[in-house]
Amino acid sequence: MKEFDGELRKLKEEEQLRKLAYLESSSYAKIFINGQRYINFSSNDYLGLSGHPKIIQAAVAAFRKYGFGSGSSRLLSGSYVPHKKLEDRIAKFKGTRAALVFSTGYSANTGIIPAVVGTGDTVLSDELNHASIVDGARLSRAKIRIYRHCNTNHLEELLKKSSGRKLIITDTVFSMDGDIAPLKGIVFLSKKYDALLMIDDAHGAGVLGRTGRGGLEHFGIKSDDIIQMGTLSKAFGCFGGFVAGSRNLTDFLINRARSFIYSTSIPPAMVEACIKAIDIVDLSSHNMRKRLWKNRQRLYLGLKSLDYDILNSETPIIPILAGNVVNAIKTGNYLRRKRIFAPAIRPPTVPEGKCRIRFSVTAAHTYEDIDLVLESLSKLKGGK
Numbered sequence: 001m002k003e004f005d006g007e008l009r010k011l012k013e014e015e016q017l018r019k020l021a022y023l024e025s026s027s028y029a030k031i032f033i034n035g036q037r038y039i040n041f042s043s044n045d046y047l048g049l050s051g052h053p054k055i056i057q058a059a060v061a062a063f064r065k066y067g068f069g070s071g072s073s074r075l076l077s078g079s080y081v082p083h084k085k086l087e088d089r090i091a092k093f094k095g096t097r098a099a100l101v102f103s104t105g106y107s108a109n110t111g112i113i114p115a116v117v118g119t120g121d122t123v124l125s126d127e128l129n130h131a132s133i134v135d136g137a138r139l140s141r142a143k144i145r146i147y148r149h150c151n152t153n154h155l156e157e158l159l160k161k162s163s164g165r166k167l168i169i170t171d172t173v174f175s176m177d178g179d180i181a182p183l184k185g186i187v188f189l190s191k192k193y194d195a196l197l198m199i200d201d202a203h204g205a206g207v208l209g210r211t212g213r214g215g216l217e218h219f220g221i222k223s224d225d226i227i228q229m230g231t232l233s234k235a236f237g238c239f240g241g242f243v244a245g246s247r248n249l250t251d252f253l254i255n256r257a258r259s260f261i262y263s264t265s266i267p268p269a270m271v272e273a274c275i276k277a278i279d280i281v282d283l284s285s286h287n288m289r290k291r292l293w294k295n296r297q298r299l300y301l302g303l304k305s306l307d308y309d310i311l312n313s314e315t316p317i318i319p320i321l322a323g324n325v326v327n328a329i330k331t332g333n334y335l336r337r338k339r340i341f342a343p344a345i346r347p348p349t350v351p352e353g354k355c356r357i358r359f360s361v362t363a364a365h366t367y368e369d370i371d372l373v374l375e376s377l378s379k380l381k382g383g384k
């Protein structure tokens with residue numbers, strides 16, 4: 001196909017052509033690519049659960065019982081007893097009446113938003129929200145108003161000018177900056193202006209809050225009215241998206257969310273793995289989370305002392321700004337030579353000029369892993 005030659009060449013010239021790296025190993029803290037071993041700082045497996053023996057065991061047992069594929073969508077014969085068990089388990093974990101599982105977090109966002117709002121309504125969205133929120137909002141045909149990052153004053157200004165049903169959406173933890181949304185102020189505004197509130201807790205669950213329940217626990221917020229979206233693919237080490245909230249919400253989404261209705265359900269074995277993962281996060285992740293935050297603190301303080309601009313990171317996601325694309329790629333390649341896998345993040349994922357190396361720290365890293373990053377970057381700064 002010659003149609004794409006021009007665009008591909010342009011991407012290449014602008015150093016924006018992205019390529020896939022294929023892992024020859026599991027995705028734990030140490031990975032193999034092209035026969036080389038790297039320390040992996042690009043995984044969102046925050047608690048190191050993706051290889052947990054009990055999760056694997058649960059999946060294997062379910063594979064034996066149910067086979068691989070689920071065969072159809074949820075409204076046909078693709079709903080299995082494990083799906084119900086998982087939804088009850090998520091609701092219990094989140095402290096809500098109900099929950100609904102989607103194939104991915106991406107499909108949760110692109111399903112929920114167009115179901116909840118439409119033509120004549122308004123979506124109010126943080127400028128750094130995840131791409132799946134952006135896409136869901138576009139699909140909805142509602143008016144989209146973007147408020148400045150974490151800026152509740154701007155949000156209020158826009159709320160005053162909004163018409164129709166209003167839906168405020170924010171990530172709890174921003175996936176490229178690692179900062180946390182001012183949820184208290186946002187909850188206040190949602191009540192004041194009678195707006196629906198939806199939070200995307202993809203990087204919050206398992207990470208934030210004393211017991212790992214996520215963004216709301218972090219701020220001590222209790223509310224049955226918030227639409228709580230999340231994913232099982234990050235701290236839970238599994239796969240699949242979900243929403244937690246009222247029974248009315250889930251009953252409605254079963255009937256209206258197109259990504260739920262028109263997509264094959266997650267295989268029951270994956271579902272059983274998810275249930276086990278939530279059990280582990282809920283009942284025995286305290287020490288893992290402690291290790292995660294200790295590791296995070298070590299890298300965070302180390303990078304600060306090296307004078308890196310790490311934006312407002314407050315979580316295990318720690319970016320270092322590298323400026324333009326060429327610089328970011330140079331730093332990424334340098335780290336790769338040091339056997340550290342932390343690729344450069346460039347447009348369109350982040351704005352032009354705000355390219356960065358994004359480190360995500362996990363409980364599976366050792367202090368040696370983190371110190372290797374700090375030593376390597378220190379040498380880079382010293383020009384060696």
Ligand SMILES: *Cc1c(COP(=O)(O)O)cnc(C)c1O
Binds near residue numbers: 241
């Ligand atoms: C990863 C992510 C998603 C998508 O979840 P998947 O399960 O990977 O599809 C949605 N929102 C945010 C903020 C994310 O970081």
